[in-house]
Amino acid sequence: MPTEKTHQKVVASFIELLTTHRIEEITYTAIADHAGVKIDVVRACCNGKLELLAAFMREIDQKVLRERDPDLMEETPRDRLFDVLMCRLDLLGPHKESIRNLYKTVAKDPALALHLHKQVARSMKWMLVAAGIEEFGLRSVGMSNALAVGFKRVVHVWLNDDAPGHPKVMVAVDDMLADGEKWMGRACRVEKVAAPILEGLGRLCRRPNRSGSTSASDGTGGDAEVRP
Structure with a gap:
C-alpha cells in the first residue's frame, strides 16, 4: 500500500494538473508521471479522479x-x-x-x-x-x-x-x-x-391492536380449522 506521503503526492499532482487542464482531459498516466510514480501506485491511491478530488477537499x-x-x-x-x-x-x-x-x-x-x-x-x-x-x-x-x-x-x-x-x-x-x-x-x-x-x-403507529382478535396460534383465531 502507498504511504501517506505518496498518497498526498498523487493528490497534489492531480490538483496541479487541474491548473492547466480540465478534469476530463487529465489522464491517469499524466498523474503518475507528474507525481513521479508508477501508474499502479495511482491505482492503489484511488478508485478514480473524483476520489482524488474528495481527498483534496478532506485535506482542506x-x-x-x-x-x-x-x-x-x-x-x-x-x-x-x-x-x-x-x-x-x-x-x-x-x-x-x-x-x-x-x-x-x-x-x-x-x-x-x-x-x-x-x-x-x-x-x-x-x-x-x-x-x-x-x-x-x-x-x-x-x-x-x-x-x-x-x-x-x-x-x-x-x-x-x-x-x-x-x-x-x-x-x-x-x-x-x-x-x-x-x-x-x-x-x-x-x-x-x-x-x-x-x-x-x-x-x-405504535398503538397496539385493540380489536380483540387473536392469532391462529391461540387455537381460537378465525383461521383455525373446525372439525365436526
Missing part, C-alpha cells in the same frame, strides 16, 4: 480544523462561520486556477455537478463543526446542503475577485449567512408546528 477540511482559533468560540455563530469560510477560501487561494477549471466542467456536466455538491456538502458539515455548530439528523443534512449551495455562489464571486482583501467575497459570504439565518428561523418555526403532529403520528 483538516487544515481549517487545525487552524481554528480557540477564541473564535466567544463570537456569535454567524461570525464564527464567517471566519471559518473565509479561512477555507484563503487555503483554497493557491489552487484558484484548478478550481476555476473544475467549475468550467461542472457547468456542463450535471453528473459531476451532483457529485461535487455531495462532496461540498460533506465539507460544509465540517465547516459547521469548525464553527462550533453541530446538529444531527435532518437538520444537519439540511444545513450542510444549504451551506453547500450558498458556498458555490460565493466561490463564483471569489473566482472573479482579485482585489486585496477580497471585499466582494466578504460581502457575498455575509449576505449568504444573513439569508441562511432567515431560512433557519423559518425552518425552526415549521419544526415547532410539525413536532406535535409527528409525535401524534408516531404514537398512532
Whole structure:
C-alpha cells in the first residue's frame, strides 16, 4: 500500500494538473508521471479522479480544523462561520486556477455537478463543526446542503475577485449567512408546528391492536380449522 506521503503526492499532482487542464482531459498516466510514480501506485491511491478530488477537499477540511482559533468560540455563530469560510477560501487561494477549471466542467456536466455538491456538502458539515455548530439528523443534512449551495455562489464571486482583501467575497459570504439565518428561523418555526403532529403520528403507529382478535396460534383465531 502507498504511504501517506505518496498518497498526498498523487493528490497534489492531480490538483496541479487541474491548473492547466480540465478534469476530463487529465489522464491517469499524466498523474503518475507528474507525481513521479508508477501508474499502479495511482491505482492503489484511488478508485478514480473524483476520489482524488474528495481527498483534496478532506485535506482542506483538516487544515481549517487545525487552524481554528480557540477564541473564535466567544463570537456569535454567524461570525464564527464567517471566519471559518473565509479561512477555507484563503487555503483554497493557491489552487484558484484548478478550481476555476473544475467549475468550467461542472457547468456542463450535471453528473459531476451532483457529485461535487455531495462532496461540498460533506465539507460544509465540517465547516459547521469548525464553527462550533453541530446538529444531527435532518437538520444537519439540511444545513450542510444549504451551506453547500450558498458556498458555490460565493466561490463564483471569489473566482472573479482579485482585489486585496477580497471585499466582494466578504460581502457575498455575509449576505449568504444573513439569508441562511432567515431560512433557519423559518425552518425552526415549521419544526415547532410539525413536532406535535409527528409525535401524534408516531404514537398512532405504535398503538397496539385493540380489536380483540387473536392469532391462529391461540387455537381460537378465525383461521383455525373446525372439525365436526
